[in-house]
Amino acid sequence: MSLLDDPARVESLTVLSRFRTDLYDCLTARADALFELTDALLCADGAVRSLVDLTLTPEHRRGHGALYDGLNHGRIEENRLRAVLTDLPLPKTVDGRIVLVVDVSPWLRSDAPTSAERLFCHVYGRGKNQAQLIPGWPYSFVAALEPGRTSWTAVLDAVRLGPADDATAVTADQLRAVVGRLIEAGHWHDGDPDILIVMDAGYDVTRLAFVLADLTVELLGRIRSDRVLRLPKPPRQPGATGRPPKHGPEFALDKPATWPDPKHVTTTSTTRYGTAVATSWDRLHPRLTHRTCWIDHEGDLPIIEGTLIRLQVEHLPGDRDPKPVWLWSSATGATAAHVDRSWQAFLRRFDIEHTFRLFKQTMGWTAPKIRDPAAADRWTWLVIAAYTQLRLARPLAVDLRRPWEKPAAPGRLTPARVRRGFRNIRANTALPASAPKPGKPGPGRPPGSKNRRPAPHHDVGKTIKRDLTMTARQQRTG
Template identity: 80%
Template structure:
């Protein structure tokens, strides 16, 4: 099980740092979303079963001003899955690799681009999305252009919902009873004015399974809203639907990893100017986190007075980080002791900087054509 998500390294005051984009961040109040300049990084991590705050970060790529986020994520997943197959973590006959993502990803496009790989995508969609059923059979003697799409399915209009193929009720310890309804053979209606403007031939029909997940209660919410999921597989059973939405809930474990990166390991602490240094520091943080993950069975529980005791296999990443210093004292050190060094002299006091660093604009550098005609003229 793999999860993809984007975490932002905010750099609002770094006017001399290139490659910054406007990153979407949430404020403290409701509806206080902001766009702050920074470096967005796309992470791919392996998920563990059960309730845990641990993940295994496998890859990280920085999104640049000229990059398409979906295309970069597709290439990132393709290279990663090729490496997993090459080292034998997936063999022919094994179940497909399950990839979960949140609302910001175009799940249908990822499923189309990665259709030649043994993957299965489950993504969250907006609650106001409109999908289509397969086209009905053409009646004898009908005239006119054949239909390409069937009736509409509006997520916010229950009148358009037919009877679901599967309905399951699963008792949970935190959310009460979780009800999952699923509908088969639903696809989004694609248009040329989006990322499919360069597609040759007719636009494809990317059919999948739509899932509506409703729970009884959530922490801090009296009337929780349903969660809509779309899976790239069709002909699913009730057991498949339950496995998909439960795997999607495991995607939120990656949020704990991002919090540890920023608050404990200091991922966004350095004031780095160049993007190359930021990429190297990001991989150093991933390597340090991997060491903590491998040290889980060796760390002792140095808990705070207000924390509950936990067995060694249930220690969180912060507790393992707290006891890592005791592991280092008793473990073998293959590297030598670092030699002390002196900092460079730097610029003499009182002298002016005669070579000021260049300043860079924030935002995308590739603009999309306003129409199909303008796009063809630009390409021609």
């Protein structure tokens, strides 16, 4: 069937062509080289192992020198590209709710001492207690999740975390900007359900809930199973003297004796995890102290209440012993249906792991040995733009499966399978890049000459420290 025979496919082709044109307009320097690099990434056969191999694809009409020149000296208007990504059709749940996920994925550069702004990135090992800290560039991604089991996400933003950045503050600013663009693009209106933002245990979900309290969002995150929260303060008894308490009794997640009667207990039958039991308690909050991220908070520390959810499933894939998952939501007064919707949305958070795996293993996001972090940012945005084109081309793709692969149902192609046939789709889309001008390679470094300007070496880790230690600050304010 031709792409022009079906009105729905024509509409999808129009949206894809419009995005390609808008992407080209966001490339304000070395636009042709960067755009053809993106096309080569989309049309290359197999996984991308190195950048120079992309110059051998027919879609890349320039030499390898133009490729590296585009990454090192090109320019991408990132804010404009963010707005273009937000204007695209956005996946929503059945009730019309937008579900966002925020997560960090590292670009490991342990062998690059001349690369600046590297941090120690937490990497999980294959065995128990085999986690490591490896130097690299951590990137914070925000994506919209689709309902149901899928390997697709709609990536909306990416920010590289620098040595002087507070990860929670950067995440809060990133989420605030994304939500603002969603509202400006018309994806959310007054009266719509609150935007749900899910995150894993690496984030301080309670602090993010306090910082983003002025937005119409609900934050849901996993917390450690050894946390201790506080119940609401009890009502003051008549005739009681002394200072009224600010916190109620302790709720230790690993001590069932401290658990009061739950507000809701729901049981759900799932095809993947068996029977799932969700138990929830209302208005639980952590007890904050003037330490770490709250050391600069003026006045009394806030009480950040939310809903605590304990999820216990019957079994996990691979017959592993299931342990309970503890979730904390910034919403209070949640109903049983709200609790079920929350933990089911959290399970969809793992869809972004498929996106990270595609970025690294198939599209070669972390394959280039780039020295400049600004060039790494450009390459990251090109990978996001290429992945977005795959998402827009999903209704247009044909299943070019291998003989040993199972047939995929219509509309259920994975991103890797859509990429196999993108070369055929590309011929019917907009091709704004101009043809290269004839030229010849430069002379290069003369034979026998030495590099008399070695690249500087940079330290790894945080470089910005507080002016006062915690002890000195307490002595000054005491």
